[in-house]
Amino acid sequence: MRSLGKKETAEKKGILYGVGTGPGDPELMTLKAVRILKECDMLLLPAGKKEDCRAYRIAAAAVPEIKDKPFIGFEIPMTRDEEIRNKAFRRIHGEISGYLMERKTLAFLTIGDPAVYSTFCYLADEAKRAGDEVRMISGITSFSACSARAVQPLAEGPQEIHIIPSESDYDEALKLPGTKVFMKAGGRLKELKEKLTALPEGSVRISAVENCGMENERVYEAVKELPEEKTYMIVVSVAENR
Amino acid sequence: MRSLGKKETAEKKGILYGVGTGPGDPELMTLKAVRILKECDMLLLPAGKKEDCRAYRIAAAAVPEIKDKPFIGFEIPMTRDEEIRNKAFRRIHGEISGYLMERKTLAFLTIGDPAVYSTFCYLADEAKRAGDEVRMISGITSFSACSARAVQPLAEGPQEIHIIPSESDYDEALKLPGTKVFMKAGGRLKELKEKLTALPEGSVRISAVENCGMENERVYEAVKELPEEKTYMIVVSVAENR
Numbered sequence: 001m002r003s004l005g006k007k008e009t010a011e012k013k014g015i016l017y018g019v020g021t022g023p024g025d026p027e028l029m030t031l032k033a034v035r036i037l038k039e040c041d042m043l044l045l046p047a048g049k050k051e052d053c054r055a056y057r058i059a060a061a062a063v064p065e066i067k068d069k070p071f072i073g074f075e076i077p078m079t080r081d082e083e084i085r086n087k088a089f090r091r092i093h094g095e096i097s098g099y100l101m102e103r104k105t106l107a108f109l110t111i112g113d114p115a116v117y118s119t120f121c122y123l124a125d126e127a128k129r130a131g132d133e134v135r136m137i138s139g140i141t142s143f144s145a146c147s148a149r150a151v152q153p154l155a156e157g158p159q160e161i162h163i164i165p166s167e168s169d170y171d172e173a174l175k176l177p178g179t180k181v182f183m184k185a186g187g188r189l190k191e192l193k194e195k196l197t198a199l200p201e202g203s204v205r206i207s208a209v210e211n212c213g214m215e216n217e218r219v220y221e222a223v224k225e226l227p228e229e230k231t232y233m234i235v236v237s238v239a240e241n242r
Numbered sequence: 243m244r245s246l247g248k249k250e251t252a253e254k255k256g257i258l259y260g261v262g263t264g265p266g267d268p269e270l271m272t273l274k275a276v277r278i279l280k281e282c283d284m285l286l287l288p289a290g291k292k293e294d295c296r297a298y299r300i301a302a303a304a305v306p307e308i309k310d311k312p313f314i315g316f317e318i319p320m321t322r323d324e325e326i327r328n329k330a331f332r333r334i335h336g337e338i339s340g341y342l343m344e345r346k347t348l349a350f351l352t353i354g355d356p357a358v359y360s361t362f363c364y365l366a367d368e369a370k371r372a373g374d375e376v377r378m379i380s381g382i383t384s385f386s387a388c389s390a391r392a393v394q395p396l397a398e399g400p401q402e403i404h405i406i407p408s409e410s411d412y413d414e415a416l417k418l419p420g421t422k423v424f425m426k427a428g429g430r431l432k433e434l435k436e437k438l439t440a441l442p443e444g445s446v447r448i449s450a451v452e453n454c455g456m457e458n459e460r461v462y463e464a465v466k467e468l469p470e471e472k473t474y475m476i477v478v479s480v481a482e483n484r
Contacts, residue, residue, distance in 0.1 A: 159407065162402065173402075
């Protein structure tokens with residue numbers, strides 16, 4: 001039987017945290033995220049430079065102390081090619097595993113929620129496979145924040161909610177009951193707008209928020225208002241009209 | 243043209259906030275929720291008594307100052323009968339509209355997120371109809387927190403997420419691609435477990451969390467572990483196995 005207490009703690013490796021910063025407004029960070037960022041030994045950023053890292057900018061606005069913490073910035077390949085991606089995250093894990101062996105606490109920043117379409121998931125997979133301790137600190141998702149911004153519920157009572165990424169078949173998605181949330185729809189806005197325009201008049205109620213929580217935030221509450229040009233940070237929520 | 247500044251402010255009515263406390267762990271409250279609760283004039287609780295109000299207990303653990311704030315507790319009818327419900331919320335709105343006329347800031351507490359299956363939505367509807375200023379402060383949803391607790395992503399890359407309330411057809415839901423999150427499944431656990439057991443072996447990966455963030459929290463990571471007896475606060479997440 002192993003003795004517990006100090007020795008047990010001393011034998012443990014460090015902890016890899018995935019910390020959600022929420023979608024943009026620094027005040028949407030949780031108390032737990034703030035505490036973990038204050039306590040951690042090192043930050044891991046999903047961008048080569050601090051200035052290019054949106055999650056870092058949000059976190060630093062809420063927790064200025066992190067500006068003095070050591071950090072590593074990782075260039076993360078934006079690819080669906082699993083082999084390239086896995087290789088990149090094996091390399092990233094290789095870079096951090098020494099710190100975990102030294103029992104450091106590392107906080108990988110992600111915008112939104114680390115459980116929802118986050119690159120942290122891939123690093124977490126590698127770390128879990130290696131037997132590291134991995135924890136996730138939830139963040140406010142973009143779709144929650146956009147719903148709050150538009151003061152429109154995502155769902156009430158018996159309604160379903162469907163979160164649809166940009167790779168999905170939009171025709172199939174629009175047939176689903178309840179609320180459909182089109183994430184990162186920025187590259188397919190023209191197509192989505194056409195499909196929404198073709199629906200029976202008054203059958204849906206939309207709310208869309210671009211750059212939610214940022215200075216250049218815009219809210220749209222009618223299909224005809226929706227922009228058509230490509231834009232990165234937009235969430236379009238399509239609810240059944242009651 | 244109306245003059246802006248002081249006069250404008252003085253003419254305005256108060257603000258009705260729906261404040262999400264997150265699912266249970268007080269540290270999952272956002273900085274914004276904490277600030278609004280500190281600043282507000284009065285709390286509105288979705289339960290007759292403070293002690294019976296889970297959202298209040300969460301909020302008071304994070305913001306002890308609220309214990310000294312005036313509050314009104316509302317018995318909210320748990321019904322799907324729209325007429326009964328609308329009548330109840332018209333009455334509740336009637337009780338608070340005097341305070342809004344007096345330019346008070348009111349904070350209605352909800353567990354989780356006020357945009358996701360919250361009773362606040364019904365009060366917000368009444369208030370918006372009456373021309374009141376209504377704002378929503380996002381909270382961490384139970385499905386985000388459960389995913390974090392199980393250290394399993396809800397979705398990666400091109401996967402869809404489907405949030406399925408207890409009124410839905412589970413057979414239809416299980417046919418959907420991506421991750422299915424069964425909310426408030428506590429009354430249909432036996433049925434859900436049977437359906438999950440009948441799926442081809444190894445086709446799905448489940449994680450379920452009961453009483454997430456509470457002292458009596460339990461995490462389940464296999465279908466056969468799932469409890470069958472009725473339980474209130476459980477979220478069952480069913481992901482496609484990769």
